[in-house]
Amino acid sequence: MFAVPLDELIYIQTIPGNPGSLEMHSLNETATYFDNLNHVASLYPTLFRVHKSVLVNPDHIKHLDTVTHLLYMDNGTQLEVSFRKLRILKKVLQRKINH
Numbered sequence: 469m470f471a472v473p474l475d476e477l478i479y480i481q482t483i484p485g486n487p488g489s490l491e492m493h494s495l496n497e498t499a500t501y502f503d504n505l506n507h508v509a510s511l512y513p514t515l516f517r518v519h520k521s522v523l524v525n526p527d528h529i530k531h532l533d534t535v536t537h538l539l540y541m542d543n544g545t546q547l548e549v550s551f552r553k554l555r556i557l558k559k560v561l562q563r564k565i566n567h
Contacts, residue, residue, distance in 0.1 A: 472497070478528045478541050480508055482521040493545065516560060518549045526560055534558065 476495045482505060483489040490508070492499050505523055509515060515523040518539055524547065531540040537554060539547045549557060 472499075474512065474514070474525070475527065477515075477525045478543050479522060479524040479545070479547065480505065480515070481523075481547075484521075493543070495543070516553075516557060518547060518553050518557060520550065522547055526564060529561065532557060532561060 472492065472494045478493045478495065480490050480492045483491050483500065488502050488504060490501055490503050490505065492501065505517065505521070509517055509523055512523075514525070516526050517523050524539065524541070528542045529539060530542045532538075532549070533540070534554060537549045537551065539549050539557075541547065
């Protein structure tokens with residue numbers, strides 16, 4: 469078992485070919501554990517689902533490329549953003565900038 473402060477969490481993704489397994493990426497570690505994204509999303513509403521297999525912490529987004537649908541996180545990771553989530557994510561990021 470492990471605990472990571474939410475402000476250190478960068479993103480969580482499913483592991484392809486391994487149902488029920490998630491990979492958590494934080495500032496200081498990467499860990500694998502058993503759960504599902506729907507459950508995690510319900511526990512942490514500040515996380516944003518950018519794709520069917522990825523939840524991100526908007527506080528760690530560095531740049532959103534709306535042409536390529538790529539999200540650049542502050543740890544250097546590139547994540548794909550689904551077309552349907554792109555418009556909503558742009559609004560979320562705009563609200564962050566305005567606050």
